[in-house]
Amino acid sequence: MGYADVPADMYQRTRRGAQGLARDDQGRVLFVRTLYGKGWIMPGGAVHDDEWIPDAMAREWAEETGLHREFGALLAVDQVPADPDSGSNPGIDFVFDAGVFTDGQAAALRVPVGAVTEIGGYEWVHPDKFDGHECIAEYTARRVRQALAAHRAGLWVPFLRHGVPDPAV
Helix, strand or coil: CCHHHCCHHHCCCCEEEEEEEEEECCCCEEEEEECCCCCEECCEEECCCCCCHHHHHHHHHHHHHCCCCCCCCEEEEEEECCECCCCECCEEEEEEEEEEECHHHHHHCCCCHHHCCCEEEEEEECHHHCCCCCCCCHHHHHHHHHHHHHHHHCCCECCEECCEECCCC
16 A cells, blocks of 8 residues: 555654754854743744644744744754653654854843743753753753754755745745
8 A cells, every 4th residue: 555545544643843943153052941841942843733844933933932034954853752651642853944143132032922921931052061951851952963963064954845845944
């Protein structure tokens, strides 16, 4: 049976997420301090049903930071196993290049009024401070390091919409 012939109800439900890797002039990475989770994450979030992944990235970024940014290349795709402790389904997270903030832009970042119940603030953390950081999960540190390495090496993944390069990426 071919991929297109498999009935939709036979597919496993998989979460999709989109995150933006932003750096500052000092090489630090932007993390969001969420009020609902256990640790800090890159800005981004869940992709809604029938939503294009780059569109979700732009929506989540605007909701969490109040900023409308142009996103660069897809840097990493991270397949995440189900979590029996939380009951979450397996997921796939897409990490996009969110560019470099100047020191002034980084200092001016403020939590949008509509996000104050969800976002506690932002932290800029240098990659050499990830290990043992009490607020950055090991898998998050690994994901960020891999995305940074891909960016440095120019290893960008083409993001396609039905075989055509997505103009938003």
